[in-house]
Amino acid sequence: MRDADFFRRWMAATAAAVEQEADRLTELDSPIGDADHGVNMLRGFTAVREVLDAEGPGTPGAVLRLAGRTLISTVGGASGPLYGTLLRRTGKELGEAAEVSDDALREALYAGVGAVAQLGGSAPGDKTMLDALVPGVAALSTSYRAAGDAAQDGAQATVPMLARKGRARYLGERSIGHQDPGATSAALLLGALAEVAG
Amino acid sequence: MRDADFFRRWMAATAAAVEQEADRLTELDSPIGDADHGVNMLRGFTAVREVLDAEGPGTPGAVLRLAGRTLISTVGGASGPLYGTLLRRTGKELGEAAEVSDDALREALYAGVGAVAQLGGSAPGDKTMLDALVPGVAALSTSYRAAGDAAQDGAQATVPMLARKGRARYLGERSIGHQDPGATSAALLLGALAEVAG
Amino acid sequence: MRMLINSPETVVADALRGMAAAHPELQVDVERRVVVRRDARAGGRVGLVSGGGSGHEPLHGGFVGYGMLSAACPGEVFTSPVPDQMLRAATAVDAGQGVLFVVKNYTGDVLNFEMAAELAEEEGLRIERVLVNDDVAVPGSPAERRGTGATLFVEKIAGAAAEEGAPLERVAALARRVAESSRSFGVALSACTTPAKGSPTFDLPDGELELGIGIHGEPGRERRPMMPAREIARLAVDAVLAEPAEAGPADGPVLALVNGMGATPLLELYGFHAEVAAVLAERGVPVARALVGNYVTSLDMAGCSVTLCRADEELLRLWDAPVQTPALRWGR
Amino acid sequence: MRMLINSPETVVADALRGMAAAHPELQVDVERRVVVRRDARAGGRVGLVSGGGSGHEPLHGGFVGYGMLSAACPGEVFTSPVPDQMLRAATAVDAGQGVLFVVKNYTGDVLNFEMAAELAEEEGLRIERVLVNDDVAVPGSPAERRGTGATLFVEKIAGAAAEEGAPLERVAALARRVAESSRSFGVALSACTTPAKGSPTFDLPDGELELGIGIHGEPGRERRPMMPAREIARLAVDAVLAEPAEAGPADGPVLALVNGMGATPLLELYGFHAEVAAVLAERGVPVARALVGNYVTSLDMAGCSVTLCRADEELLRLWDAPVQTPALRWGR
């Protein structure tokens, strides 16, 4: 069973990974986007870390809902509402329980990823964060480690894709050959989960 | 004795030299000016050539006065009024004679250079066209060839000077080490005179 | 990095402090990033709120004032603002007549304004939205096109209607009509440099240009060897005319915006406008009004865009109506 | 060469064709290079004529219109116009009340306007001249200083006086008072590229800036490592304040122009203005009016300048008076 502290550590580990990789995310967002994804994620997860420290929500669901709300209020861009919705929806699924099982978390993340797809009107193969989130969350049934790896692979698999959503789409054929920044940050999020799950 | 045709050939030779050296004049005007001297001179002397061909003035004085007026009407900048005044004043000195002696031309050019100094409020040593015109016209008492060479030397001698007139002055000490574009074009003018005088 | 800034982190806040200092007629909340017309609520008018990433100045903050926007929400550079900003702006300008959100068609802007609209409606405000999607360079359905220069037309004309006291439905309908009547195409002669990245967003060798760029430093659809202004104008105008507007008289006169991307000198932009006007004349498209300048920019990008709006008498009348904002002023 | 032009030779003519197309209220003689306000002679007012090299747009053509210039004479890029242009402009605007020439202090402008004044006087026109020499970066006597940003103040305020029907002597005296009350300092973050040369006028490595630049792509007095906007503002403002104006109340309020050199984004310029305003507040100098934007430019140079004019009540009233030109509009 995973308690609120586990979720706080997940968010902190994500914040650390984002801090580490921020420049790379912005670099990736440069040829096929607008060169801000790293800065966006860093601003958002720095705020998430601060707000979690300050408010210390007591349940897994409350941690994720607060993190999601914070992302929505601080990130902007496409990734703010999308990641915000991912965490808010996952948090809603987890309800008010003080501890949640790995199965419950997996189910909740499924719902969260579904909400992202719905909000973004996107599907795997569109060269977006979903290309890391969907295989990553699917691999949770194997292990946290597998989920992190699958997300990573999914991010890499966006390189040859033609973008059908987000800014990269404006480039048409020229979007091919570049890794999607959002898929890359999604792999950080699931990598951080694998890390704190041990 | 020199007739109108000699003066027309002088102007044509100047135009040819300016055409040849236009890029270099603009280059020289770049570090210590505003990168237009070559274009200015080219525009002016192209117009001079055209207008002399079209109107065919019949006396030495008329050729230079028309050339000077044309420079004033087409060049702009500092060099337009200065070169325009040089030729107009020289042409006025030559009056309406159909042919003029080399002595008369030298005297007239003295007056022309004086008019430039007066209009520009400048003197030799200020790092301007006067640094080529003054030694060049002085050397006319030796030969046309000597005049061309002295003007050339005068232009080169502007390199170590601190500019006290024109745009180069704005640079203060940083004007040192660059050859003055106007002195360089003045050497072309007197070089062309040497050329047509044979 | 050649930037006149204190730090990449403070760019937007610093600019807002500068706007506050330069424009006492605007109420600039630097902390919360909302620029509001001081008399926004005074007339009992419909509120007009727009916003988007920063880096497109004078859009949107420079268009707040009499006859145009009631408020603007600047995001980080090239990053849509957050719903909190739009909600705050809507609340600040609502005079009971409802609020129209002018949204450029980007995933981020659309999603954040959507969330803001939900929150505002929960607080009892009436919200309408208009989507600006004029950029014909983007392939696919109109719903996928980006919003660029037409935003200025929408904000000016809807703002004039709101100023006249038109109700929300009519202001929104007019705004949609302008959006549907407008098409744009942009060209880059250089990339731009965002403060966060500190180097050009893409590599454009000297002697080449990008066709079909957006306003966020994205490269375009195609790279070509440099061309004379005359040919660029022909390409841009023909690209715009090839994509028939959904609304507006098909062969009526147009409003033309010849827009600089930020670093193209006005001298060049006027020369380009001469070519745009010549191509339009050749194509038999009368230009009713033309606006030439840097209005919807992309930081320090060199380049330009052409926006045409098929305008009937009513749109022209509203275009000509008085406006008084930092960046657009006439008739008053 | 990243330029939106047809050819270096046609840049000025092309831009004038574009101005003609965009501004039907102006009479643009493309061939003879004169931009005249259509109603220049209608009011029986004093004529106000300015001009100079092109490449500083919107200066001067963008300032022709109600309450400002009667006519402008654009020269080639960075090259003073020729006397024929000024003579033509003077003749076109003279309504019997005489004409004031506004001349930026450069050898070329001074000499060409001088010749034009002689010619015009020979034709029976009354001509007065005002020399603008506000740039404190140039060492030596005030007579040697360049004319830069203050030109806008002179043209606006003298234009307002002329519009009110003031006689030539008074318009000229006011113009001189504004010139003597104004001081400027400029900074470059990049060189500019003239169409004729096709490459930057000087070499400025990334991470360095030039202090004390003019508006013709000349390098400045000194090169320094890049600084935050806050420090650049302090340097510029202090340089301006260190050189006391010859006229104007020594501790009165100022008109402030925070001017972009052409390629600096408005986002940065507003941020810079915030710092300028802060330094002025620190130094106890009240800012009565501020204008922020690209007004006196140097093609595609990145950078900015600060111009301060010590203004009494009368100058402020004339500054606030209505103006309606392509680039400056208010109050009407």
Ligand SMILES: Nc1ncnc2c1ncn2[C@@H]1O[C@H](COP(=O)(O)OP(=O)(O)O)[C@@H](O)[C@H]1O
């Ligand atoms: N419609 C969408 N559905 C899912 N993900 C999306 C969508 N649009 C964009 N994204 C993701 O968002 C990422 C970009 O985020 P970011 O750069 O922060 O925002 P913006 O594109 O507004 O600048 C993309 O790389 C992509 O993974």
Ligand SMILES: Nc1ncnc2c1ncn2[C@@H]1O[C@H](COP(=O)(O)OP(=O)(O)O)[C@@H](O)[C@H]1O
């Ligand atoms: N006051 C002056 N007296 C004499 N020559 C001058 C003066 N001012 C400028 N010049 C000459 O003019 C040249 C510059 O000409 P040009 O570049 O065509 O005009 P501008 O300086 O107006 O751009 C200088 O190199 C210098 O030789």
Ligand SMILES: [Mg+2]
């Ligand atoms: Mg992005």
Ligand SMILES: [Mg+2]
């Ligand atoms: Mg020059």
Ligand SMILES: [Mg+2]
């Ligand atoms: Mg963005």
Ligand SMILES: [Mg+2]
């Ligand atoms: Mg010049």
